Amino acid sequence: MAQPPVDYSEKRDFIRMRIDAEVSLLHAGQVISxxxxxxxxxxMQVQAPQRFQVGDRLEVRIDSDHAALAGLHASTEVVWIADQPGGAQKFGLRILAMH
Structure with missing residues (x-):
């Protein structure tokens, strides 16, 4: 049985997991929720109330609610942006290093 063609936007080198988790972004001495x-x-794909530019470096923290699981702390770089209504912005972050 033939599979329908897959839209190119669905072809990724890495599997993405939808998580909808609160994160803290550290940029220029500010912490942004x-x-x-x-x-x-x-x-990762992030939505924030503050605007960034491609090339900005951000530290990202995702805290864990479970004592047995460590949270995530990563150094990242903004690789794409998409403005949202009300001044918010969605953007893609490339992970440069995990801490």
């Missing part, structure tokens, strides 16, 4: 929409082994 944001929402991580999805996460892969190489990056």
């Amino acid at each position: 944001a929402m991580c929409i999805d996460l892969s082994s190489s990056g």
Whole structure:
């Protein structure tokens, strides 16, 4: 049985996991609360009330609610942006290093 063709936007090198988790972004001495929409082994999609530019470096923290599981702390770089209504912004972050 033939499979329907897969749209190119669905072809990814890394599997993305939708997580909808609160994250803290550290940029230029500020801590910004944001929402991580999805996460892969190489990056993440985030929505924040503050605007960033491609090339900005951000530290990202996702805290864990479970004592047995460590949270995530990563150095990242903004690789794409999409403005949202009301001044918010969605953007893609490439993970440069995990801490």
